[in-house]
Every structure is written in structure tokens, then in C-alpha cells.
Amino acid sequence: MISSFYVSGIPGDGRCLFRSVAHGAYLREGKPSPSESLQKELADELRLKVADEFMRRRSDTEWFLEGDFDTYVTQIRKPHMWGGEPELLMCSHVLRMPITVYMHGRISDSLQIIAEYGQEYGKEDPIRVLYHGCGHYDALQIPLGRTKLKSYVKR
Numbered sequence: 001m002i003s004s005f006y007v008s009g010i011p012g013d014g015r016c017l018f019r020s021v022a023h024g025a026y027l028r029e030g031k032p033s034p035s036e037s038l039q040k041e042l043a044d045e046l047r048l049k050v051a052d053e054f055m056r057r058r059s060d061t062e063w064f065l066e067g068d069f070d071t072y073v074t075q076i077r078k079p080h081m082w083g084g085e086p087e088l089l090m091c092s093h094v095l096r097m098p099i100t101v102y103m104h105g106r107i108s109d110s111l112q113i114i115a116e117y118g119q120e121y122g123k124e125d126p127i128r129v130l131y132h133g134c135g136h137y138d139a140l141q142i143p144l145g146r147t148k149l150k151s152y153v154k155r
Contacts, residue, residue, distance in 0.1 A: 005111060007130055008033065008139035014080035016137045017129070018043035018050070021091045021099060023139035024127035028097065044079055050090040051077045057093070061086065082135055085115065091127075092118025098126035102140060103133060111140075 010019045022042035026034050034042060054061055054073050062069045065086055075081050092099045101115040114131065128140040 006141040008141065010039075010136075010138045011036070012136050013040075014082055015040065015043045015047070017083035017087055018047045018091075020129040020137040020139045021088070021095070021127055022046050024099075024129060025095050025097060027139075027141065028125060028127055046091060046094065047079065047083075048077060049094045050083070050087055053090040053094050054086075057090070061090075088115070088129075089117045092121065095127070096121050098122055098124075100126040100128050101137075102128060102130050104130075 008020075008023060010016045010023065013019075019039050019042075022045075023034060023039055025046075026039075026042065051073050054065075054069075054076070058069065065072045076083065076087065088099055088101065096118070098116065098118040098121050100113055101117075102111040103114045104110070105112050111130070116126070118126075128142060130138045130140040132138070
């Protein structure tokens with residue numbers, strides 16, 4: 001578990017998952033935190049690439065999406081539509097980077113890993129996002145040397 005971390009608050013505008021991932025990818029490339037307008041632009045670009053990735057991987061993804069596949073992909077292209085686990089998986093493929101999702105522990109304020117995506121792209125220095133359990137994601141930074149965690153990953 002982690003007790004030392006920094007959360008970058010992300011607006012709850014329907015783009016929070018994409019904003020959080022784009023923010024993390026930007027930082028991972030050694031760039032400074034993006035402004036809110038740049039973060040929004042990066043999130044919208046990522047969202048469209050994710051929708052395209054669903055189409056490229058249709059035979060691999062169609063079975064785990066709820067409802068009609070084409071309708072789902074059409075909806076996910078809209079900036080106000082929330083993303084979740086399927087979008088996190090596609091984000092890892094689009095960015096070719098691992099993504100780790102954390103939640104606050106039930107008893108303490110420490111963090112626990114709840115999901116990992118894109119492990120085929122490496123396990124070091126993943127993009128980190130914090131899921132609040134109510135449909136909202138924030139960007140998460142963990143100081144160097146503090147990345148050893150007890151993992152609670154659903155598989």
C-alpha cells in the first residue's frame with residue numbers, strides 16, 4: 001500500500017478518465033503538467049484514438065462491451081460520455097504504455113492497486129490514475145522510490 005502520493009484533481013466533465021490518462025502520459029514523457037485546456041485537448045484526441053482502437057480490435061473487444069458494438073463506439077466518441085475499464089484497456093494499447101488504477105483503502109487513506117492494463121508494454125513507470133468508486137478518475141503521481149505496493153488486481 002502507498003501512503004505518500006500526489007493527486008492532480010481532474011474536472012468531472014465526462015472526460016475525467018481520458019484527462020487523467022493523458023495527464024499521466026504527458027508527465028511520463030518528462031513534460032510539465034499540462035494546462036487544463038491542453039489536458040482537455042489531449043483527452044479528446046485520446047478518446048478518438050481509443051474509439052479507433054476499438055474498431056481495429058473489434059473481434060477481440062466486441063464481446064465484452066455492453067449493447068451494440070457500433071452504438072457503443074459511436075457514443076464513446078462523444079466528449080461527455082464516461083469511460084471505464086474497456087477504455088482504460090484501449091488507452092494502454094493506443095499509448096503503448098502500462099496503466100495502473102488505484103483506489104483509497106477502506107480502512108486508511110493509503111492506496112491499493114485495483115487494476116493494471118497494458119502490462120505487455122512494460123511494468124515500470126506506469127501511467128497512474130486514481131478511481132474514486134463513483135465514476136470519477138484523477139491523475140496520480142507517486143514519488144520515486146515509493147512504488148512498491150501490495151496489489152489487489154481483479155483478474
